[in-house]
Amino acid sequence: MELPDLARRDLGGAVVTANDEAFAARQNLITPGPAVFDPAAFGPNGKVYDGWETRRRREPGHDTAEIRLGMPGIVRGIVIDTAFFVGNYPPEAAVDGLTVDGEWVPLVPRSGIKGDAENTFAVDQPRPITRVRLSIFPDGGVARLRVHGEAAPDPALVAALGTIDLAAVEFGGRVTGCSDGFFGSPNNLLLPGPARSMGEGWETARRRDDGHEYVEIALACEGTISVAELDTSWYLHNAPGWAALSGWTGGEWRELLPRTAIEPDARNRFVLTDAPPCTAVRMDAYPDGGMARVRLHGTPTERGHAALASRWKDAS
Structure with missing residues (x-):
């Protein structure tokens, strides 16, 4: 059976920070259920996407979003879902995790990802994690971030x-x-x-x-x-x-x-x-x-x- 998604909003997860969310709000990353797409939906900032989307970078750097998990847990797998992001997805991404004793450790190294796809990564990190940090290189949109694992309560x-x-x-x-x-x-x-x-x-x-x-x-x-x-x-x-x-x-x-x-x-x-x-x-x-x-x-x-x-x- 699929392990629970520890980042889901209805489990208490929250996207606590993001350096940019010019086109689409960061909280969409942890919405339960698959992303949806309305081809006719446009807002004052442009096309409306069910996901997190940053502006086009004109300077060096990359974009990040930090997610507090609904509960501490042993992370076994991560899904970076770029559903409906075709010409505006990040070509690379990485995920780090914050352990219960306050240390950031790598969960997914900087890796290539595909657009309009569920990019799945196995994770080998035995220490309980309380937060994850999604980094996208250099910018773009991600529909959902799923952090599958086993809860490890205090x-x-x-x-x-x-x-x-x-x-x-x-x-x-x-x-x-x-x-x-x-x-x-x-x-x-x-x-x-x-x-x-x-x-x-x-x-x-x-x-x-x-x-x-x-x-x-x-x-x-x-x-x-x-x-x-x-x-x-x-x-x-x-x-x-x-x-x-x-x-x-x-x-x-x-x-x-x-x-x-x-x-x-x-x-x-x-x-x-x-x-x-x-x-x-x-x-x-x-x-x-x-x-x-x-x-x-x-x-x-x-x-x-x-x-x-x-x-x-x-x-x-």
Whole structure:
């Protein structure tokens, strides 16, 4: 599964500075979803682009934008998306990252990029990153900057909170497998805040056999789940009829919640008594349908806290 984009605006990301945004605003870089293009859209500064675009340089130098990530994380890959920028994209770009201890380190060296394309780069940097700096040479437009990775929360913060949503992407939860995502990505299940429409959840195609759908979630760390919330908000006529939960513990899947009827357009909450410590959870949805969010409220174990502390220091 694709790792979360740690820079997304709806995860708390923000473009804090840019040396120039004469043609298109810097905040467009982290807008969720693909860029769009209206060939008839012109404004007082010229053609309107859904991205960040600087003026044509007439002196030496290059342009930069600095992005604060929504949460610290281990960056695994970066996408410099130049969608719809054809004659005005930068021919080269680089990305640096700011570590949790305040050091700028290279993530993507200065590299050639193509116009109207998703320029993808693998990243090998084990230290948690809090900010990234996009440099374009010498100028031009970039539609989106995606910073894919695994959240690495401050272990002191997690310890102070006590009970957390172990599935939340902001703490390091991530989807590792699913049966189907025809109408909506399963990654939406772990996003912060409530879904604002049916389009912000996970929804499968209609099944025409006797099977069912599932999602597997790697928890932020090993923890004991006390309350599970299966939120079907906005899914009035297409929510699953039933759901079940299993936890990965001791090298096997163990039942946390037996197959149970759930209500449509509701935050279905279940108290899990005597749940064993788990590192992953599988949700089975019967037979198909959509769900807005999955929340797995619980407490990290001692081993879970140790894993978070190790990741915070160095993920290598």
